[in-house]
Amino acid sequence: MAKGIDAALTAYNALWKCASPMLRLNHRLREGWDQRTLTGGLPARADLWVQAASGGEAYLAWEVLKDMVPPDGGPLRVLATSATRQGFETLCRAADDINGRKQGLAVQPWYFPLDAPSIMRRTVAHVRPRCALILETELWPGFLDACRRQGTRVLLANGRMTARSLGGYLAWPGLFRALAPDRIMAVSEADGHRFATLFGRDRVLVMPNIKFDRMTAPGPTGPTGPTGHDDNPLAGIIPEDSPLVVFGSVRKQELAEVAGLAAGLLRARPEAVIGLFPRHLHHIPLWSRALDRAGLSCAERSRLTAPVAPGSVVLWDTFGELLPAYGLARAAFVGGSLAPLGGQNFLEPITRGVVPVIGPHWSNFAWVGREIFDSGLAVRAADPVEALAALLRLLDDTPSRDHVSARGAAYIKDRRGGAAAVRKQVADFLDKD
Incomplete structure (x- = not known):
């Protein structure tokens, strides 16, 4: 099984290398290209890596981080990444807000690197996060593999998965089960059942959706x-x-x-x-x-x-x-x-x-x-x-x-509490280091 996974990741890496020249021409990916490919350098070391796919997830990251208390009084270094300009700009505003609070968190925004295993292994080995928090459903094989190799605990929170997405992942269940997050916090019983089908029931629990925490009158x-x-x-x-x-x-x-x-x-x-x-x-x-x-x-x-x-x-x-x-x-x-x-x-x-x-x-x-x-x-x-x-x-x-x-x-x-539940799980992963 391990040899099969390694072979799949090698082929996946080759696909990224072949596609990179074309991807650079994409108007959405051109922005932050130096960060996506590490040609402009590497992000700073961090205890926690938070991945927010786009603008909506970036606001969820902000909601989680704004009241986070660093273990043992801090400081807690956070790398916050997004794949889109909207997400990156939202994370920049979140970083200004959270860093300005001087509550022991130091948040660095960054564009999410391309998921080529060679790029992700280099990034994760340099950043050395103790915990990675993925918001919603970002199952990037290169990232998950790099975290596994580094010994980084992975939490997928506010998780959603459609039946169609599950069908896609089940096309190669062995790969994703080998790279499974350590904990999945799904936003409904139905989503939790689909995650359990892919990753196993023991990794999955159900949480209130963080979006309820953001909905304030x-x-x-x-x-x-x-x-x-x-x-x-x-x-x-x-x-x-x-x-x-x-x-x-x-x-x-x-x-x-x-x-x-x-x-x-x-x-x-x-x-x-x-x-x-x-x-x-x-x-x-x-x-x-x-x-x-x-x-x-x-x-x-x-x-x-x-x-x-x-x-x-x-x-x-x-x-x-x-x-x-x-x-x-x-x-x-x-x-x-x-x-x-x-x-x-x-x-x-x-x-x-x-x-x-x-x-x-x-x-x-x-x-x-x-x-x-x-x-x-x-x-x-x-x-x-x-x-x-x-x-x-x-x-x-x-x-x-x-x-x-x-x-x-x-x-x-009565439907709030998701952000607090995620903070508690993150703290648990950081404390077990």
């Missing part, structure tokens, strides 16, 4: 409150008398459906403004063309210096302003749900006092519970026609923002 929502128009950082570009509808985290696979939904909404409510937030910013040109084909006036957020006109679509080409936008919105549609993509985070608008509308696909968020729809805190539509009807109802009869955020806070309260 903003407090009073009157005109001078945190989500009021006057105090909102986006007040200068969204007219107070033009109802804002946010299309959050929309995906390119639902391009035509979302563009049609936006066009239908503005035909019915020409006084409205739509804030469209693509899940991936590098798809901005695709969205611009789709909106143009739908006959919609479109302005990029980065170019705005004055309030937009009613009937406009603001195409958000900057990162980090989705929550403030929800704070101004009268209604919201959350994407990744009109195509079979599993959905995006529809709890965020609820915490800002907005009832979200989603499409039929939400398997990524099954952990939230169907009760959220039964309670009226969110609306699930079968198709774009139903989604449009729901958005128009919410514009005509908008629920009290205070009422929605208060009910959302109550729903979330």
